[in-house]
Amino acid sequence: MRQLIAGTWKMHGLSREAEAIATPLREAGILGRDLLVCPPATQIAAVARILAGSAVAVGGQDCHYATHGAHTGDISAPMLRDAGATHVIVGHSERRQDHHETDDQIRGKAMAAIAAGLTPIVCVGETGIEREEGREFGVVGRQLAGSLPDGFAGVVAYEPVWAIGTGRTATEGDVADMHAFIYGELVRRFGAAGEGILILYGGSVRPANAAALLAVPHVGGALVGGASLKAEDFLAIARAA
Numbered sequence: 025m026r027q028l029i030a031g032t033w034k035m036h037g038l039s040r041e042a043e044a045i046a047t048p049l050r051e052a053g054i055l056g057r058d059l060l061v062c063p064p065a066t067q068i069a070a071v072a073r074i075l076a077g078s079a080v081a082v083g084g085q086d087c088h089y090a091t092h093g094a095h096t097g098d099i100s101a102p103m104l105r106d107a108g109a110t111h112v113i114v115g116h117s118e119r120r121q122d123h124h125e126t127d128d129q130i131r132g133k134a135m136a137a138i139a140a141g142l143t144p145i146v147c148v149g150e151t152g153i154e155r156e157e158g159r160e161f162g163v164v165g166r167q168l169a170g171s172l173p174d175g176f177a178g179v180v181a182y183e184p185v186w187a188i189g190t191g192r193t194a195t196e197g198d199v200a201d202m203h204a205f206i207y208g209e210l211v212r213r214f215g216a217a218g219e220g221i222l223i224l225y226g227g228s229v230r231p232a233n234a235a236a237l238l239a240v241p242h243v244g245g246a247l248v249g250g251a252s253l254k255a256e257d258f259l260a261i262a263r264a265a
């Protein structure tokens with residue numbers, strides 16, 4: 025399976041910055057891995073235009089579970105698709121925390137994404153306290169059970185909350201254990217189809233640690249925050265072997 029290197033810019037990127045990050049990606053020849061960037065919603069159409077015809081796909085960072093309606097400020101999956109997106113991240117821990125998103129809502133968002141022809145990237149991950157208390161597998165197992173719809177056709181991202189934006193990454197052993205656990209859960213629920221679901225690792229992925237993390241069994245790629253804001257770092261991660 026080809027690994028997917030996805031970058032999320034979070035709430036970063038005015039027009040000039042978006043152009044500066046996306047333009048060098050256009051010509052980047054990356055062999056053997058798929059690339060995706062998820063700009064803020066206001067930049068999706070512009071970035072999709074810059075990257076049209078390149079090997080880099082464009083995604084959203086969230087979508088609503090409805091296709092349209094009276095939901096001020098929200099953006100639907102068909103709108104993302106219309107703007108040029110092929111993927112959408114749902115259930116990122118910052119959405120779970122800042123917007124109190126529940127597994128039920130995230131499952132609805134994943135279903136909306138699939139119905140709109142987008143590939144959802146569903147995020148799961150335990151907090152630092154949950155890991156200290158030895159509850160990481162229980163928490164992630166519950167998030168998977170609640171957030172993934174039946175017949176799930178998408179990507180899962182394991183992002184330990186304590187590793188996001190902190191410069192601390194999980195050890196390769198911890199990543200191996202959790203990815204093996206997630207793989208087991210996916211196969212148990214989805215059978216053979218579960219074997220083909222990519223499981224990304226996210227949380228302080230950098231050029232310096234990417235090769236080691238991407239070599240861990242059942243790691244299907246990376247979800248990169250901070251380091252995706254510099255094209256050169258993002259490309260270094262994508263090239264890490």
Ligand code: PGA
Binds near residue numbers: 188190247248250
């Ligand atoms: P980070 O963010 O790479 O800045 O830690 C990762 C993420 O939130 O997906």
